[in-house]
Amino acid sequence: MSTTLFDKVWDAHVVRKIEDGPDVFFIDRHFIHEVTSPVAFLGLKARNVTVLYPERTFASADHNTPTINQHLPVVDPLSANQLQALEDNAATYGISHWGLGHHKNGIVHVVGPENGITLPGATIVCGDSHTSTHGAFGAIAFGIGTSEVEMVLATQCIMQPKPKKMRINVNGTLSKGVGPKDVALYIISQLTTSGGTGYFVEYAGNVFEEMSMEGRMTVCNLSIEMGARGGMIAPDQKTFDFLEGRLYAPKGEAWTKAVAYWKTLKTDADAIFDAELNIDATDIEPMITYGTNPGMGIGISKNIPNANRVEGGAETYKKSLAYMGFQEDDVMIGKPIDYVFLGSCTNGRIEDFRAFAEIVKGRKKADNVTAWLVPGSHVVEAQIKEEGLLDILTEAGFVLRQPGCSACLAMNDDKVPAGKYAVSTSNRNFEGRQGPGSRTLLASPIMAAAAAVTGVLTDPRKLM
Amino acid sequence: MAYDKFNILTSSAVPLPIENVDTDQIIPARFLKATERVGFGDNLFRDWRYNSDESPKKDFVLNDSTYSGKILVGGKNFGSGSSREHAAWAVYDYGFRAVVSSFFADIFKGNCLNIGVLPVQVSPEFADSIFKAIAEDPSTQLEINLPNQTITLLTTGQQESFAINGYKKNNMINGFDDIDYLQNMKEDIKEFANTRPF
Numbered sequence: 001m002s003t004t005l006f007d008k009v010w011d012a013h014v015v016r017k018i019e020d021g022p023d024v025f026f027i028d029r030h031f032i033h034e035v036t037s038p039v040a041f042l043g044l045k046a047r048n049v050t051v052l053y054p055e056r057t058f059a060s061a062d063h064n065t066p067t068i069n070q071h072l073p074v075v076d077p078l079s080a081n082q083l084q085a086l087e088d089n090a091a092t093y094g095i096s097h098w099g100l101g102h103h104k105n106g107i108v109h110v111v112g113p114e115n116g117i118t119l120p121g122a123t124i125v126c127g128d129s130h131t132s133t134h135g136a137f138g139a140i141a142f143g144i145g146t147s148e149v150e151m152v153l154a155t156q157c158i159m160q161p162k163p164k165k166m167r168i169n170v171n172g173t174l175s176k177g178v179g180p181k182d183v184a185l186y187i188i189s190q191l192t193t194s195g196g197t198g199y200f201v202e203y204a205g206n207v208f209e210e211m212s213m214e215g216r217m218t219v220c221n222l223s224i225e226m227g228a229r230g231g232m233i234a235p236d237q238k239t240f241d242f243l244e245g246r247l248y249a250p251k252g253e254a255w256t257k258a259v260a261y262w263k264t265l266k267t268d269a270d271a272i273f274d275a276e277l278n279i280d281a282t283d284i285e286p287m288i289t290y291g292t293n294p295g296m297g298i299g300i301s302k303n304i305p306n307a308n309r310v311e312g313g314a315e316t317y318k319k320s321l322a323y324m325g326f327q328e329d330d331v332m333i334g335k336p337i338d339y340v341f342l343g344s345c346t347n348g349r350i351e352d353f354r355a356f357a358e359i360v361k362g363r364k365k366a367d368n369v370t371a372w373l374v375p376g377s378h379v380v381e382a383q384i385k386e387e388g389l390l391d392i393l394t395e396a397g398f399v400l401r402q403p404g405c406s407a408c409l410a411m412n413d414d415k416v417p418a419g420k421y422a423v424s425t426s427n428r429n430f431e432g433r434q435g436p437g438s439r440t441l442l443a444s445p446i447m448a449a450a451a452a453v454t455g456v457l458t459d460p461r462k463l464m
Numbered sequence: 465m466a467y468d469k470f471n472i473l474t475s476s477a478v479p480l481p482i483e484n485v486d487t488d489q490i491i492p493a494r495f496l497k498a499t500e501r502v503g504f505g506d507n508l509f510r511d512w513r514y515n516s517d518e519s520p521k522k523d524f525v526l527n528d529s530t531y532s533g534k535i536l537v538g539g540k541n542f543g544s545g546s547s548r549e550h551a552a553w554a555v556y557d558y559g560f561r562a563v564v565s566s567f568f569a570d571i572f573k574g575n576c577l578n579i580g581v582l583p584v585q586v587s588p589e590f591a592d593s594i595f596k597a598i599a600e601d602p603s604t605q606l607e608i609n610l611p612n613q614t615i616t617l618l619t620t621g622q623q624e625s626f627a628i629n630g631y632k633k634n635n636m637i638n639g640f641d642d643i644d645y646l647q648n649m650k651e652d653i654k655e656f657a658n659t660r661p662f
Contacts, residue, residue, distance in 0.1 A: 015649075015652060015653055015656045016649065016652065018631050019630070020629055020630035020631060021629050021630060021631025021632065022629065022631060022632075024646065024649065024653075026653070026656055026657065026660070028660060028662060035496050035497075035548075036496075036547070036548065036549070036550075038498075038499035038500070039499070039500065039501050039549075042499075042500065042501075043643075047643070049647065052650070052653075052654075053657065063493075063496075064497065076497075078497035078498070079497060081497075081499055082497055082499055085499045119662055122662065127547060127548075127549075128546075128547055129545065129546050129547040129571060131547075143546075143547035143571055144547060144571070145547055145548075145549035145552070145571065145574060145575035145578060146549040146550075146575075147549060147575070147578035147579060147641070147642070147643075148574075148578065148642075150643060151642055151643050151646055154643055154646065154647065155643065155646040155647065155650060155653055156653060156657060157646050157653055158642070159631075159642045159645070159646070161629065163570075193484055193541065193544055194484070194540070194541040194544065194567060194569070197541070197567070197568075197569060197570055198570065224545075224571075227541070227544060227569060227570065229570055229571070250662060257661075258661065258662070261661070293484050293486065293544070312483055312484075312540070313483050313539070313540075315482075316482055316483040316484065316539065319482070409488075409493040409546075410493060410494065411493045411494060411496065411497070418516065428486075428488065428545060428546075430486045430488040430489065430545060431488070431489060431511065432488060432489075432492055432511050433488050433493075436492070436494075436511055436516060437511075437516070
């Protein structure tokens with residue numbers, strides 16, 4: 001029978017099928033961070049069970065970490081307490097821990113791939129919805145709740161009903177100024193924030209084949225924003241080249257054997273999906289969001305849609321625009337902004353910093369803009385310095401901060417004040433996401449760069 | 465860890481007819497710093513419920529004593545966003561035992577089932593009927609019968625069936641959790657793990 005990439009990986013991990021119930025699903029790799037793991041470890045202690053396979057779990061501190069002065073003690077006692085709990089739990093159970101200040105530390109979804117922990121054909125979970133990022137390598141990767149974190153620690157399995165399958169094909173040539181973030185925001189604007197619910201997505205078509213691994217990670221990262229549990233892309237030579245030689249990637253004969261297997265991980269020509277969406281790449285413009293969910297996105301040259309032209313309730317839509325301080329029919333270009341955030345598991349990789357630097361090179365940060373440039377990991381931070389990007393950023397008036405999730409969810413001090421507008425390369429524009437009362441406009445790194453140097457929303461193509 | 469058993473729940477309900485209620489609204493990230501599962505109910509819908517000076521927002525439904533009960537009725541696509549189980553904990557700790565919506569986000573739904581809050585997915589028409597009935601009479605009683613998989617508006621007798629897989633239903637009725645099940649098949653899991661290439 002013809003099967004999809006998703007079927008091949010899923011079916012290889014089913015330990016038991018429960019009749020009229022979920023599959024008992026084996027997890028190859030498990031990431032933990034300080035926020036969603038402490039209660040899971042308490043659960044283990046209460047049950048008096050230990051971690052079954054500590055070598056399959058990897059800890060990195062990211063959600064709560066400060067992005068300046070990381071060598072100093074963490075000031076917020078609650079954050080410090082969570083970071084300590086992660087360190088203690090990792091030590092107790094023999095789990096690898098890349099804590100604050102460790103040279104491998106960073107956002108779990110950035111450090112996983114850069115250390116070869118993420119592999120094609122693997123199943124990967126983490127108590128974080130953006131675990132979908134790892135699907136870029138042809139892995140089945142998705143976010144789980146804390147009860148499930150406890151299950152994985154105790155038994156290396158979770159209970160999951162198999163989702164339905166959707167394929168999203170994007171073919172054609174992307175226009176100037178259109179990158180992976182724009183492709184993803186465009187898809188979400190078409191499907192809405194709930195259109196992918198119940199599905200696991202495969203991204204296919206020449207646009208994804210030609211995309212870099214960093215770009216594929218950005219796209220898969222945002223799968224959850226259309227409601228899908230995750231998204232994946234068939235592994236290819238680019239995937240293998242990215243992984244070869246990385247810390248945890250197989251070596252020698254094991255590598256050769258692994259690649260031979262990974263090459264079989266593709267959807268059969270006549271396999272059937274429960275839903276399929278075809279998108280013409282030329283329809284996509286540089287994107288910006290104007291509302292309070294990631295589905296509320298438009299091309300930068302467009303006006304904010306009328307309530308009667310959007311799907312769903314007009315009341316909810318108007319509430320959203322009121323929160324943003326926007327009106328129907330508003331033009332986006334020229335809107336003043338206050339903050340720019342470059343970073344997060346969506347856009348905190350080297351390619352994102354290269355793109356940002358390309359735009360700000362030879363220009364100056366606008367005086368009215370506060371900019372937070374936060375690399376996804378220390379490895380990314382080091383690469384920014386090696387490639388000379390730091391000099392370009394510094395020359396343009398920007399400061400590079402230290403790695404972490406930062407203003408994406410504002411658990412640390414990087415909070416956008418109430419009423420202020422932030423052009424953010426992160427993944428969610430929910431009310432208060434970047435601080436109570438903050439107003440988030442999601443965009444690509446070059447859109448963020450264009451806003452950072454002009455102080456207003458600007459079509460980045462004008463600066464290219 | 466066993467949790468409360470769920471059989472038949474009869475209660476008035478709190479209406480929240482807003483679409484796409486995301487987990488950042490249910491519990492903002494800045495309240496996720498606890499290392500124990502305590503006190504999340506106080507911060508349920510924190511920024512919709514309180515002003516920045518911590519005074520209650522009078523027009524928010526949780527601050528309106530007209531509405532109460534163990535059932536929360538939300539708009540379409542309830543619980544979208546993050547995987548934080550804290551959102552389900554906040555709903556539970558506040559005192560809700562069931563959430564009704566015409567559409568749930570996946571992870572939130574799964575988290576609810578894992579901690580003993582029953583997500584009840586109804587048709588958009590039935591959700592409208594519930595909102596209307598509560599608007600007319602805030603003390604309107606709903607009955608959620610898990611063994612029969614039905615939800616009934618007791619004032620009118622209007623009834624609908626809802627879906628839940630047999631395994632989860634049995635867990636909810638008996639207060640079992642998944643780890644109990646998985647622990648009992650550890651030998652099978654170990655055997656399986658030995659076959660994994662990485």
